[in-house]
Amino acid sequence: MTPMVLNLTWSGLLVISAYLLGSLPTGYLAGRWLKDIDIREHGSGSTGATNILRTVGKGPAVVVLLIDALKGAAAISLVNGFYTLTQVSLLPETWQPWLVALAAFAAIFGHSKSIWL
Structure with missing residues (x-):
């Protein structure tokens, strides 16, 4: 495997992991566990903390x-x-700030568009 392919593979795995972490539907789970309701069918329909x-x-x-x-x-x-x-050093040091930003974006995107819901 070439170094560039290895770099891109690790980067992709980190960003996908950040998305999956962000996509955990905590509001939905809280509604389901605490009141046995689908929070999306109550209040604003959002799974966020305000609707909880x-x-x-x-x-x-x-x-x-x-x-x-x-x-x-x-x-x-x-x-x-x-x-x-x-x-x-599996990834170049110059990639770190970009990967941090991508991971943050992926977590926010996962929070908004959860794969689990």
Whole structure:
């Protein structure tokens, strides 16, 4: 495998992982677990923390909001951790800021367009 193909493969895996992490539907799961409802059929129809606040309550909404924020932070940490923990530089250092931005975008996109819903 050529170095460029290897670089692109690792980059793609990191971005896909960030998307999958961001796509975990925490609001939907909170509605399902706490009230046995599909949150998309109540309130605004959104799976976000605001709709959880309206439909389920303040405590679950705060938890959903925190988990959603942590998903984004974890996606960025995934890329930074990959650069920090790998002994051999598998990806060029100049790619790191771009991959961090792509991972953040992928997590946000996953949050908006979840593969699970």
